[in-house]
Amino acid sequence: MSSFWDKQIERADLLAEQSSGSKELLHFYAQLLRAQKEIYESFRGRTHWLPSGDLEQDVSVVQSSMSGLLQRVARNGPESLAEEAQALLNTEADAMAQDLLNYWRSPSDMQFFAKSVLQPYARWLAETSTTPVGRELAGGERTCPFCGGKPQLAFLQSRESAESGTRELLCATCLSSWEFRRVVCANCGEERPAKLGYFHTPEFDHIRIEACDSCKHYIKGIDLTRFGLAVPLVDELYAAPLDLWAHEHGYTKIELNLIGL
Numbered sequence: 195m196s197s198f199w200d201k202q203i204e205r206a207d208l209l210a211e212q213s214s215g216s217k218e219l220l221h222f223y224a225q226l227l228r229a230q231k232e233i234y235e236s237f238r239g240r241t242h243w244l245p246s247g248d249l250e251q252d253v254s255v256v257q258s259s260m261s262g263l264l265q266r267v268a269r270n271g272p273e274s275l276a277e278e279a280q281a282l283l284n285t286e287a288d289a290m291a292q293d294l295l296n297y298w299r300s301p302s303d304m305q306f307f308a309k310s311v312l313q314p315y316a317r318w319l320a321e322t323s324t325t326p327v328g329r330e331l332a333g334g335e336r337t338c339p340f341c342g343g344k345p346q347l348a349f350l351q352s353r354e355s356a357e358s359g360t361r362e363l364l365c366a367t368c369l370s371s372w373e374f375r376r377v378v379c380a381n382c383g384e385e386r387p388a389k390l391g392y393f394h395t396p397e398f399d400h401i402r403i404e405a406c407d408s409c410k411h412y413i414k415g416i417d418l419t420r421f422g423l424a425v426p427l428v429d430e431l432y433a434a435p436l437d438l439w440a441h442e443h444g445y446t447k448i449e450l451n452l453i454g455l
């Protein structure tokens with residue numbers, strides 16, 4: 195019952211084989227996804243335990259699930275992350291637990307390890323309909339209705355009821371998605387078409403940059419109506435060259451992905 199994680203892993207493995215520019219990133223991400231799947235399964239497989247939704251109560255379980263991920267990153271990660279992982283393996287459990295709680299209350303896309311381990315935790319909360327506690331974040335339609343997380347990406351998919359497909363935002367914390375209006379900035383809510391721009395290259399035919407000139411932020415959009423085999427979380431990362439274009443044009447990403455792009 196890990197079909198979500200398996201789907202991401204298979205796609206990352208496949209793209210890592212095919213891709214030239216993002217090969218190393220995708221290999222690393224495939225390893226990371228495997229570690230996240232192990233964390234997720236360690237939660238599911240715990241006997242007589244369900245998450246409370248209150249990370250203060252659950253933090254020892256979450257923290258104790260991390261060593262596999264830290265070891266993988268220490269072995270396969272880019273140098274700076276590998277060093278950090280090694281240092282964390284030698285850190286007191288209390289310090290790591292504090293990092294996790296800080297992230298939970300005030301998420302930052304720069305906190306790689308906390309984000310990596312809390313994604314499977316928050317996903318498990320979402321799947322068990324356990325209300326997260328201490329995540330009373332911004333609120334409103336531009337953050338996740340379940341956990342208050344920021345959007346990691348947007349995707350379009352066909353729905354029988356909608357002629358041209360519906361747009362959804364995928365949460366960077368719990369990885370669930372919610373429907374969102376099509377021509378609106380996911381960061382500031384700008385709706386004027388003249389302020390919203392798109393950038394796209396033939397190399398990534400089903401992926402585009404959706405940029406806003408009012409707040410100067412952007413998000414990537416994955417179009418599943420053009421290419422149904424895409425897996426948004428992985429394809430977003432695969433299209434790393436588009437981030438370069440966005441940065442060169444002065445746009446800031448709403449939420450960096452796990453690879454830090």
Ligand SMILES: [Zn+2]
Binds near residue numbers: 342
């Ligand atoms: Zn969420």
Ligand SMILES: [Zn+2]
Binds near residue numbers: 382409410411
């Ligand atoms: Zn905006």
